Amino acid sequence: MMEFIKENIKNVLGWRTKRKIVVFSVDDYGNVRLASPTARRKLDEAGLKIQNRFDALDSLENREDLEQLFDALTSVKDKNNRNAVFTPFSMSCNIDFDTMKAENYQRYVPELLTTTFQKVSAEDPKQYEGTWSLVKQGIESRIFIPQYHGREHLNLKVFEEKLKKRDAELITCLENKSYTSISNSGYTSISYTAAFDFDDVKENDKLQEIAQDGLACFEKVYGYKSVHFNAPGGRESSIIHKCLLDKGIKYIDAPWIKREHTGHGKYKTIIYHTGKKNKLGQLIIVRNVVFEPTDNRGFDWVNHTLRQIDVAFSWNKPAVISSHRVNFCGHIDPANRSNGISALRILLKEIVKRWPDVEFREAHELGRLIA
Secondary structure, three states, rough: HHHHHHHHHOOOOOOOOEEEEEEEEEEEEEOOOOOHHHHHHHHOOOOOOOHHHHHHOOOOOOHHHHHHHHHOOOOOEOOOEOOEEEEEEOOOOEOOHHHHHOOOOOOHHHHHHHHHHHHHHHHHHHHHOOHHHHHHHHHHHEOOEEEEEEOOOOOOHHHHHHHHHHOHHHHHHOOOOOOOOOOOOOOOOOOOOOOOOOHHHHHHHHHHHHHHHHHHHHHHOOOOOOEEEHHHHOOHHHHHHHHHHHHHOOOOEEEEEEEEEEEEEEEEEEOOOOEEEOOOOOEOOOOOOOOOOOOOOOOOOOHHHHHHHHHHHHOOOEEEEEHHHHHHHHOHHHHHHHHHHHHHHHHHHHHHHHOOEEEEEEEHHHHHHHO
């Protein structure tokens, strides 16, 4: 009953439409978290524990991941004869593991995502050859259109502090071209993977530099400017929104109820809704539906997600579906990908069956429509 109440309450405020709009906003694309099954085994042997499914299964999208995903997305069409579409919120850079190793891990070095794909294609052509070409095909076909998630999916403050200490967990990860299973960031207010987390509010000066550099890198990687941003974990300070606006970000994802950190463990609560604008005029989009099919929570994800979509439509709201790449990747365990893609296929077929007037939209297309 409480869950049903929450699903309705979060749809009360905000922009409304009679149109049945469905958006898939999917985080973490482009990020190297776990390099390979061999890397996971070596991390296990070194005592780095699996704390969640991301530590166990999340890996850079490979050729088969995208082939199967694209096949699922193109298996249905909406009222406008358009296929389903993912808006992958993507990183523009990764750790340059090779250069860091050559320098004996003396400093943090990033590399462009395109360089990452070149390297993994050469190292493991069976898994990765042709993957970047598929990304570009997805963009051209308008079924897979990345927007900005950050420069890299790590907190640079934590990373550099651990690097300076020669932290054993971090060095073990780097030796295995991975960044996962770190047991402790050293801060209650910072997650080691959350790029825009901080301890002191003054750290946002550096975070703004990182955010802007990441946007410049995004344009180099994809050939276009991003207009939509979602921070890893959705935990950025509103302080950085101005620098994002200066570089072209018009739309920002935010949780319905956000506890925004103001420094040293103090927080303020902000209520958001889709269509709300911040003080700078940037449009906020709230994801009001969740689809995490490989996260075993003891219920059927397809039915759960369909119910949330139905609630959104009953309030004349677009259904903005939140998900993560880990549901659809199979480099570590092909069964994970099979389960996630299978659930996605069923969900898509049910959506077009139940709502034949549905419209599949990119996240930033929804932003333009509202604005």
